[in-house]
Amino acid sequence: MDSSYLANAIAECEQAITTKLNNPEDWQAAFRTLGNLLQGMGEFERAIVWHSLALESKLNLAEVYFQLGELHILEKNWSAALASMENASEYLPNSDRIYAALAQINGQLQRKDAETDYWYRATQINPNLLNAQGYYKLAKALGKRGKITEAIACYELATADGKGVVAAFFELGEIYLRQGKLDLAQAVYQKILAAEPTEARARYKLGNIYLQKRSFDQAIDCFRLSIKHDPDFPWSYRDLVKTFLLLQRWDEAISTCYAILNLVGEYPWVYIHLGNALRERGRLAEAAANFQKACEHRGWQQCVTKDYFFTIDVFSHRISSWTEYLRPLMAATVNALEVGCYQGMSCCWMLDQLLTPEHSRLTCIDNNFERLLQENVAKTGSKTKVTFLEGNSHQLMANLTPNSFDLISLQDRCRLTEHTEQNAMFAWKLLKPGGFIVFSYYGWRNPNDARQNPRAGIDQFLDSVKGQWQPVHFSPPAFQLIIRKL
Numbered sequence: 111m112d113s114s115y116l117a118n119a120i121a122e123c124e125q126a127i128t129t130k131l132n133n134p135e136d137w138q139a140a141f142r143t144l145g146n147l148l149q150g151m152g153e154f155e156r157a158i159v160w161h162s163l164a165l166e167s168k169l170n171l172a173e174v175y176f177q178l179g180e181l182h183i184l185e186k187n188w189s190a191a192l193a194s195m196e197n198a199s200e201y202l203p204n205s206d207r208i209y210a211a212l213a214q215i216n217g218q219l220q221r222k223d224a225e226t227d228y229w230y231r232a233t234q235i236n237p238n239l240l241n242a243q244g245y246y247k248l249a250k251a252l253g254k255r256g257k258i259t260e261a262i263a264c265y266e267l268a269t270a271d272g273k274g275v276v277a278a279f280f281e282l283g284e285i286y287l288r289q290g291k292l293d294l295a296q297a298v299y300q301k302i303l304a305a306e307p308t309e310a311r312a313r314y315k316l317g318n319i320y321l322q323k324r325s326f327d328q329a330i331d332c333f334r335l336s337i338k339h340d341p342d343f344p345w346s347y348r349d350l351v352k353t354f355l356l357l358q359r360w361d362e363a364i365s366t367c368y369a370i371l372n373l374v375g376e377y378p379w380v381y382i383h384l385g386n387a388l389r390e391r392g393r394l395a396e397a398a399a400n401f402q403k404a405c406e407h408r409g410w411q412q413c414v415t416k417d418y419f420f421t422i423d424v425f426s427h428r429i430s431s432w433t434e435y436l437r438p439l440m441a442a443t444v445n446a447l448e449v450g451c452y453q454g455m456s457c458c459w460m461l462d463q464l465l466t467p468e469h470s471r472l473t474c475i476d477n478n479f480e481r482l483l484q485e486n487v488a489k490t491g492s493k494t495k496v497t498f499l500e501g502n503s504h505q506l507m508a509n510l511t512p513n514s515f516d517l518i519s520l521q522d523r524c525r526l527t528e529h530t531e532q533n534a535m536f537a538w539k540l541l542k543p544g545g546f547i548v549f550s551y552y553g554w555r556n557p558n559d560a561r562q563n564p565r566a567g568i569d570q571f572l573d574s575v576k577g578q579w580q581p582v583h584f585s586p587p588a589f590q591l592i593i594r595k596l
Contacts, residue, residue: 171197171198171201172198172201172202172205172208173198175194175195175197175198175201176194176195176198176202176205176207176208176211178194179191179192179194179195179198179211179215180211182194183211183214183215186218188215188218188219189219191211191215192212192215192216192219195208195211195212195215196212199212204235205235206232206233206235206236206239207232209228209229209231209232209235210228210229210232210239212224212228213225213226213228213229213232216228222251223255226248226251226252226255229248230248230252230260230264233245233248233264233267237267240267242267242268242269242270242271242273242274242275242278243268243275245264245265245267245268245274245278246264246265246268246274246275246277246278248264249261249262249264249265249268249278249281249282250281252264253281253285258285261285262282262285265278265281265282265285266282268282269282269298269301273305276302279298279299279301279302279312280302280311280312280315282298283295283298283299283315286298287315287319292319292322292323295315295319296316296319299312299313299315299316299319300316303316308339309339310335310336310337310339310340310343310346311336311340311343313332313333313335313336313339313346314332314333314336314343314345314346314349316332317329317330317331317332317333317336317346317349317350318349320332321349321352321353326353326356326357329349329353330350330353333346333347333349333350333353334350337350341373341374342374344370344374344375344377347366347369347370347374347380348377348379348380348383350366351363351366351367351370351380351383351387352383354366354387355383355386355387358390360387360390360391361391363383363384363386363387364384364387364388364391367380367381367383367384367387368384371384376403376407377407378403378404378407378408378426378427379404379427381400381401381403381404381407382400382401382404382423382426382427384397384400385397385398385399385400385401385404385421385423386423388400389421389422394421397421398418398419398420398421401413401420401421401422401423401426401455402414402417402418402420404423404426405426405429405455405459408426408427408429408430409429409430409433410426410429410459410462410463412458412462412463412490413458413459416458416462416489416490416491417489418454418455418458418486418489419453419482419485419486420453420454420455420482420486421453421482422452422453423455424452424455424456424521424550425455425456425459426455427587427588428456428550428585428588428590429459431583431585431588431590431592432459432464432548433463434583435546435582435583435592436464436517436546436592439464439516439517439546440463440464441466441467442467442516443467443468443469443470444464444465444467444470444471444516444517445470445471445473445514445515445516445517446460446464446465446470446471446472446473446515446516446517446518446519447472447473447475447510447515447517447518447519447537447540448460448472448473448474448475448518448519448521449475449476449503449507449518449519449520449521449522449533449537450475450476450503450520450521450522450523450550451474451475451476451479451480451483452480452483452521452523453480453482453483453486454480454482454483454484454486454487455486456519456521457472457474457483457486457487457496458486458487458489458490460472460517461487461490461492461495461496462490464517465492465495470495471495471496471497472495472496472497473496473497473499473510473515474496474497474498474499475499475500475501475503475506475507476500476503476523477500477501477502477503477523478500479498479500484498503522503533503536504532504533504536507533507536507537507540508536510540511540512539512540513539513540513541513542513543514540514542515540515541515542515545516542516544516545516546517545517546517547517548518537518540518541518545518546518547518548519547519548519550520533520534520537520547520548520549520550521548521550521551525551525554525556525562525563525564526561526562526567527561527562527563527564527566527567527570528561528567529567530549530551530564530567530568531567531568531570531571532567533567534547534549534567534568534571534572535571538571538575538595541595542595543595543596544594544595544596545594545595546582546592546593546594546595547592547593547595548590548591548592549564549568549590549591549592549593550589550590551564551565551589552564552565552568552584552589552590552591553565553586553589553591554589568591572593577596578595578596579593579594579595579596580593580594580596581593582594
């Protein structure tokens, strides 16, 4: 049968219910015609519905519009289907089948946000509408739109029986970890392990939770089990070493680092952890050699060739972000300021990588310059570009020329909230428009001293100049925020 007959019959039904509501004989006749037509097409179930509607004495608009929408879907007339289903939802606003149909139609029309919203509304009415895979897909779509509460509800349904989509467990656990809900995250990973005890990544995540809870023995057990089940998974080794360092178990940290290098691979963080442990054992030359290797692996070859000697490393983990986000300053004549210089690792990197033009300059401010700072800067071959100012940072910054610096790095050893706010204030006055400020220790806090919270002081200052700066890069693991002055 020609589908044009069906289209004409649908149009007659729509005309009947919009213009002849008070004439049952007309709409009943249109419904019977449509039922007969569907029966002739072999659509028997649909035909029965329309014949049933024709027998009713009172027009059920919600059902009529829903059935019309279904027919438009059959014809793939998505715009007409959308209109019909939206009309149906006005008369029956809490129907899971109407919302499910609207989700399907909006998906065909590439209206993904509306599709997601309608699926979620449908499942709120009928939780059995989707299986675990369906809830997982819905959760991911909601999460991408920032609807975290709704996403969590769907992830929980996707994992309710403990045997759902494995990825859903991990993603739900990650959300709880980001929210700081360690107990809920722990329960999620324990569900994974109950079903699959050798799942190394879940065991690692559980160990990380124990580490955050300072349950060190349980953390160590988890990391070791994770390594046993997947010897090539590097992060279990990393956090096992981190735990040994926190417990000052230097020899175990050292032996674990060597095991990683011999059995797994070379990673910058291995050399940093190894250097830290060796330093605590008094093996300074070996520590310095490992810090050199960490820098080399992050692209700073001169650290090795110029044989810089660092016994602490507070910078190498930031090399990649400085290289990427300070790229606009590369090859330009730059006037830089650093407050808090330690042994000069970041100073030497800037002289080697950033301040290479002849007229670039670096001003270093610190309360007390370490001997190694001077020795390392001398090895750069660019010591004439550096001005050393020793003393109170606020007094020294107050005497510098305003709007004269292209780059200011703030890594002062004093991390009191008020002190870091004043640092930011002085730095702002010294920075040129278009210049960059790098805030170190942004997000670091001393759990035993509430006064040591650099982020609070920096945020207070940034609020005072709102609209005058833009964020360039924020890295919570590196405790670093880079901004640009507009």
